[in-house]
Amino acid sequence: MRLDIEKVRIYAKKADNKALIDRVTLFQSGMEPEALEIIKLELTSRGISAFEITEHEEKYKEKVIRGPEGMPRLCNNCPSPATAQEWGWLKVFGFVPIIPWKYLFCEDHKTSHK
Ligand SMILES: [Zn+2]
Structure with a gap:
């Protein structure tokens, strides 16, 4: 490419x-x-x-959470590198919470900063 x-x-x-x-x-x-x-x-x-x-x-x-290839994982809400992992419910079809899912967040989006 x-x-x-x-x-x-x-x-x-x-x-x-x-x-x-x-x-x-x-x-x-x-x-x-x-x-x-x-x-x-x-x-x-x-x-x-x-x-x-x-x-x-x-x-x-x-602080950053890295993937298996060593590159930082991205925040679920923005293109910043993730520094926090939080459990949430994965919503299947957008409304039924079925599976507990780990979400990744950056410094600005992690819960403790809200
Ligand atoms: Zn973010």
Whole structure:
């Protein structure tokens, strides 16, 4: 699959700082080198220092829940890396809770932060 540089540029302009920092730290191993460069340049142009990026990585790297391939799992509500696992009821057909199911949430969406 060829990387669509233009799409990465558009994404980099639209995404918020935290989403971009997540991409160059926690999701780095799943990113194309060219995409990483674009995002790093965007962060630099927003005045985000290398120190802030490292600090973010240090804060989250032990917290995130990773899949078997080592990549962070995503929050059920947004594209942020998940840091909490909570039990809920899996709703079959959208309304009948049948199976207890583990949901993943990021720092913003986990219950203790609501
Ligand atoms: Zn979230």
